[in-house]
Amino acid sequence: MSDKPQPIGPHDVGGMPGGDIDRASHDYTFWERRMDAMVYLLFKKGMVRDWAEMRHQIESLGPDAYERLSYYERWAAATAALMIRRGVVSREELDRRVAELKESAG
Amino acid sequence: MARFAIGDRVRISDREEARHHRVPAYVKGHEGVVERICAAQGQPETLALGEDGEPIQTVYRIHIPQTRLWPGYEGPNGDSLEIEIFEHWLESARC
Amino acid sequence: MTDEHHSHKHPLQTDHPEPSSHHELMGIALNDLLVSKGIYDNAEMNAMIESIENIEPNTHGARVVARAWVDPEYKAFLLKDGMSAVESLGLDPGYAVLTAVENTPEVHNLVVCTLCSCYPRFLLGRPPVWYKSKAYRSRVVREPRAVLREFGTEIPTGVEVRVHDSTAELRYIVIPMRPAETEGMSESELASLVSRDSMIGTALAGRP
Numbered sequence: 001m002s003d004k005p006q007p008i009g010p011h012d013v014g015g016m017p018g019g020d021i022d023r024a025s026h027d028y029t030f031w032e033r034r035m036d037a038m039v040y041l042l043f044k045k046g047m048v049r050d051w052a053e054m055r056h057q058i059e060s061l062g063p064d065a066y067e068r069l070s071y072y073e074r075w076a077a078a079t080a081a082l083m084i085r086r087g088v089v090s091r092e093e094l095d096r097r098v099a100e101l102k103e104s105a106g
Numbered sequence: 107m108a109r110f111a112i113g114d115r116v117r118i119s120d121r122e123e124a125r126h127h128r129v130p131a132y133v134k135g136h137e138g139v140v141e142r143i144c145a146a147q148g149q150p151e152t153l154a155l156g157e158d159g160e161p162i163q164t165v166y167r168i169h170i171p172q173t174r175l176w177p178g179y180e181g182p183n184g185d186s187l188e189i190e191i192f193e194h195w196l197e198s199a200r201c
Numbered sequence: 202m203t204d205e206h207h208s209h210k211h212p213l214q215t216d217h218p219e220p221s222s223h224h225e226l227m228g229i230a231l232n233d234l235l236v237s238k239g240i241y242d243n244a245e246m247n248a249m250i251e252s253i254e255n256i257e258p259n260t261h262g263a264r265v266v267a268r269a270w271v272d273p274e275y276k277a278f279l280l281k282d283g284m285s286a287v288e289s290l291g292l293d294p295g296y297a298v299l300t301a302v303e304n305t306p307e308v309h310n311l312v313v314c315t316l317c318s319c320y321p322r323f324l325l326g327r328p329p330v331w332y333k334s335k336a337y338r339s340r341v342v343r344e345p346r347a348v349l350r351e352f353g354t355e356i357p358t359g360v361e362v363r364v365h366d367s368t369a370e371l372r373y374i375v376i377p378m379r380p381a382e383t384e385g386m387s388e389s390e391l392a393s394l395v396s397r398d399s400m401i402g403t404a405l406a407g408r409p
Contacts, residue, residue: 005120005134008127014315014366015132015176018339021351023331031220035228036327037249041241044249049156051370055317056126056154069224071318071333076228086156089234097230098223105221128368130315132342145298147370165369172345172364181346184361190369 009059010066035072039079047088048079057081108164108193114140115199116168118191126154129195133187137199138170141188149192163192253327261292262324262374263395266406267388269301270379276303279376287324295323297370302363304378304402309356311349311402312365312373313341321372325397332401342366352403375399377406 007013028036042048057078061069069077083089110116120135128150144167148159172185179185220229236242265287269276279286283299299321302310314320315338320328331337341348345362349355356362365373377399383391386409398404 005131007131008123008129008316011316012130013335013339014130015343016335016339018336021331021334021336021340021348023329023352025329028327029216029220031216031225031228033250033254034232034246037246037253038228038232038235040253041245041249042235045240047240050148050153050159052126052148052150052153052159053156055150058317059126071330072228073222073224076224076231080227080231083231083235088238088240089231093234094227094230097233098226101226101229105219105226128316130366130368132315133366144300144371145369150369165371172362176343180344181362182358185345185363186361187342187364187366189366190371192369 010063011055011059032072035075035079039075042079042083047086048082053082054078108143108166110140110143110164110166110193110196110198112140112142116140116166116191116196117199118168119195119197123151125151127151127195129191130189132175133168133170133189133191136170136175138168140166141169142167144190147192149194163194165190165192166196167191168196253322256323256326258325258397258400259392259395261326262321262397262400263392264290264388265292265301265324265374266376266395266400267392269376270383270391271388276376283374293323295321295372297321297372299324299374300371301374301376302365303376306360306378308361308363309402310363310365310373310375311341311345312367312375313338314367315339315342316368319367319372321374321400323372324374325400329397349403352398354404375402377402377404380406380408383409 039048039054048054058074061074061077080094084091115137117137118129118133144165146162147165149163153159167188168191170187172179172181172187173183175187268290269279279301280303283301284294287294287299304310318328318333320332342364345364346356367373380394394407394409396404396407399406
């Protein structure tokens, strides 16, 4: 081998310095439970065809988002991107609904 | 048909690939031995884009001694890593 | 949420505080849109959450391991064809290829997914947070014995530690070694010794 292969992206962490493993468990919030179930439902409906699609969308969030977002926030962003790509929802209607939610939260 | 057989020495490709793929950097370019033929599955590179993943690839489990992966490995020589690699990422190892 | 779901085992209450980050709101907005477009309805969502939460290590994975401990033929079946073996116990085997790997006096197996968080959810439920963490994923392939020690698991140097990095649509479950002095125990008593972590490989089966 000449050059050491570079990580595929921020998710490709095997062998890197990792720090302490936090083994504390936490109760999933309802938001997380629903985000989790959403992906499995979309799978069941054929709207997500393969895990590769989800992984690709998560990896496409960029290094900054990958590090900054929580696990299920990544799922939310990736699932939204995939549904937009598939034409199930549009970027505009998603943005509009997010704005409404922000509004009503005050 | 599987190109490799159990016990074959293989090299995991370290070619450049900008698309989504499932070969972590730490095993790229390393040699190992086919431990098992696991399945035949679509290629992640195109499945990721909503395509059909054809041609389907044989998926192998590759056995690599830890001491070959990591200089100064902490444990005994017998420790190993096994990883699933799609056939299109494997080459015959020149002995 | 409507009132009709109050009878569920896990009540679907809202969160306090309510989700407020941009991406949390995006998830809520997406759910609202998918429901309004008829992709799925709230009842289907609630049923999916419930079916996910009905899968727990002790009711699923541990049953499979305990059966393998008491029935050598079943163990051979499980090692050869994990999906069919799981199905034969009336459990849903999921869609990925299940591979059972057996701990022996010579080999200790340990599972990770360095690239994401692949996990045998149909046997063990949702993965623990540490399994998905960068710390576990990055370190366990390089210093598995140090990681095992942090989990309180010491593997003798004469035993091969074999780490499985799960990268394709295969899922791994470890069959831990059956503890000593468990000869007279029933299958369900044995199952109670099989912890989640022992099926990931970061722990051994419990002692009676």
